[in-house]
Amino acid sequence: MIDKDVLKRQNLPQHIAMIMDGNGRWAKKQGKQRVFGHQAGVETVRKVIETSVELEISYLSLYTFSTENWNRPKEEVDALMNLMVESLNDNIDELMTQNIKLNAIGDLSKLPEYTQTSLQKSLDKTADNTGLMVTVALNYGGRDEIVQMTKEVAKKVKNNIILPENIDENKINLHLYSHNLPDVDFMIRTGGERRISNFLLWKIAYAELYFTDVLWPDFNKQHYYEALADYQKRERRFGKTSEQINNEL
Structure with missing residues (x-):
């Protein structure tokens, strides 16, 4: 068993990104429809957020719905x-109690209107909170993010706003x-797949990657610990040598 206080005495990542994979396979193992797995996955999200608050993590980004x-x-x-709407409505009070700021990234304009409305209410209500920032990536793709950025920058160059x-x-x-x-420090993917699936491509340039076979609905506090x-055992060099890193300590 890994102790929370031992973890907190060492270096923890500031920004954790999670690819929450395995809901459908988990449901299939139970002999149920995929949506049952997604419902179970919501409870895991709640627990992961709670644990992140306990560990004083600053940013938690969740790959919720891709393009x-x-x-x-x-x-x-x-x-x-x-x-998504049900989860936002049911947990908004808990977000406020824990001083959590909700953030959303992706092309939100393509979401159903009722989803956009519910999401915006939660974003507005938590806007002034100063604790953990939980980012939900909705209708999000890393390549799409880069394409949209390129269009915006090109438009400003054309209009002489940017040289x-x-x-x-x-x-x-x-x-x-x-x-x-900020840049992602640590990316966790559940469900056994070993790939990043188009998530936060720009932000994970120097992220440490962690893959586990545990399906998302089964991912618990000890798995998180x-x-x-594992992250705390790694040496993040950012292009430097081990000797340079050690000399800076």
């Missing part, structure tokens, strides 16, 4: 949108959906 997820059966997409020679990483970042987030303990 590719529209290709799923309509019944599943509708169920996911309804579940081409002044384009740098900071300018690029300012035009991303995720402009208000194990992932973080």
